[in-house]
Amino acid sequence: MELKKEVAAMIDALSQIGNDPTGGMTRLLYTDSWKEAQSFVEKQLKKTGLTTSYDAVGNLFGRMEGSQYPEETILSGSHIDTVVNGGTLDGQYGVVAAALAIKYLKETYGQPLRSLEVISMAEEEGSRFPTVFWGSKNFVGEAKKADVEAIADFEGNSFVAEMQRQGFDFRDPQEPVRSDIKAFVEIHIEQGSVLEKENLQIGVVNSIAGQKRYTFVLKGQANHAGTTPMGYRQDAVYGFAKMCAAVIDRGLDLGDPLVVTFGKVEPKPNTVNVVPGEVLFTMDCRHTDGQLLDAFTAEAEQIIQAIAKEHDLTVEMDLWMDERPVPMDDTIVATVEQAVKQTGKRYKVMHSGAGHDSQIIAPHFPTAMLFVPSIDGISHNPAEATTIEDLTAGVEVLAASLYELAYKE
Known part of the structure; x- marks a missing residue:
């Protein structure tokens, strides 16, 4: 299937899960629609031939082992949860793009030298419970049990009870943080209007404000x-x-x-x-x-x-x-920028004014971000949109970046 059609089809299918009758999407941490979305992504990763797994709290991974340096992992992805009545791109586009970029690389170039891995993070938004970055904070070992064990949502549902209802639990504090991650690249809609106003297709993010x-x-x-x-x-x-x-x-x-x-x-x-x-x-x-x-x-x-x-x-x-501001890794940013240049896409190096999972991951692992334009800069809104041409360009650039990181010596 043509890449543009694949991007549209996967986003459309995933957006049906948590489709809000009042408009937009509502897919909150540890709800049934959240679990259904993770299961949907897992099925897509398995179809690609990736090995899937969940961590303790519900972060989903899809992995392709490297042929020469399997202990070095290049990671890409974003979060699967949404805000209430949100759009169809914030978070999940990064998951879809990572899944399709790795699918393309596998079909085109076969097994990489370094391991490639997709992450679909459990939560970033803080829309159901008074906690944020639950997925990425657990991934890097920063999450604290004490911060969530007594909290509940607006309907009185306990965080712990809902987590356990979906089959997950707290991360073992004795479990070491992974040491194999050599790079993390997250792609996201800009949630602003800079790229659109400047008629650019890609933003290479060098810092988060x-x-x-x-x-x-x-x-x-x-x-x-x-x-x-x-x-x-x-x-x-x-x-x-x-x-x-x-x-x-x-x-x-x-x-x-x-x-x-x-x-x-x-x-x-x-x-x-x-x-x-x-x-x-x-x-x-x-x-x-x-x-x-x-x-x-x-x-x-x-x-x-x-x-x-x-x-x-x-x-x-x-x-x-x-x-505090979080700088991205200079070496990974330079590699990603070089990959963007090779694709011929119109781009600029820029900062992110919004927070993302990358700001949690960057202090622990070399990290960079990519942006695609947002129409009228709208996000966290049912009107959130990006053209299919720009969404596809983002997947192409992400694939080129991951190729540089995982397939080259």
């Missing part, structure tokens, strides 16, 4: 909207508006790749005829350079404190996420 997330509570005084003169007000929304504008303006001054977002704003009492006395708001800051990220957020904190003081407001701050 660090993220710092805050929640602020800004307090003034609620008062009557008609009887409180403007000069006497402690208006929390006015204070927030000035903070938001000042911090974003500073971010624009500094420029790419810095991004800052005030994504959640909750004024109180949030009614038409009362001066708002309180605002809860969030701030999300990202940059590929950890020092510059820290410098910007320190400056943003000072701006917020100074404006609060100027307007006789108090502000409480909670920094609840501080993820």
Whole structure:
């Protein structure tokens, strides 16, 4: 079958599992649809002639042994879970692409020198339980039993009970982390609009941005909207508006790749005829350079404190996420870039502003990422889409990258 048709057929078939009647896909960790999806992928890997296995928590592997260096493994894949009402590409495209790239390599070139392996990771999104990267964190030995043994989903289903219901359990803490992984390459939709706007087919990712997330509570005084003169007000929304504008303006001054977002704003009492006395708001800051990220957020904190003081407001701050930037491996990135050049695809080297399993794996094993364009930059949405031509180009580039890594001395 022509590769383009294979890509479309496998994505279409996999997308029927967890198809949400309200729109998009919902396939959450340890649900029946999640297990069905892993079983579907396993069948496809077996058809290719790969040896399949699961680890303790439900990560699925499909392996083809190397002829000369079987103890050196080149790994590719992504996650199989989705967000609620998500699209049909986030995560599962990386699994499909890895499966089809290795199928193509096997049929075209036979057995590789190094072992090739597909991974379909159990979970990345954090959409059912309050935990993220459960698949990749277990793969690299970072997952902690204490973090999940007492948690439940919104319906009260225990994480542990659901994991065991599907036939899985905690990883043995005495089990050593694998030492055979020589490279991991993850392909993903961009979830942004850079590639599309620049008319490119491929992004070679050289780093994943660090993220710092805050929640602020800004307090003034609620008062009557008609009887409180403007000069006497402690208006929390006015204070927030000035903070938001000042911090974003500073971010624009500094420029790419810095991004800052005030994504959640909750004024109180949030009614038409009362001066708002309180605002809860969030701030999300990202940059590929950890020092510059820290410098910007320190400056943003000072701006917020100074404006609060100027307007006789108090502000409480909670920094609840501080993820460091994760660089990809220079050697693997260079190898992948060379493979992309050989295919003749239009590409650029870029960073990822979103988090991915690669950020968990990269500190442990040499890692690189590839992006394909997202139409209008839409993701985590039923409208998420990429043209079949770009999806196929991604599989071709991934296959070329894996060939360089697994078939050459």
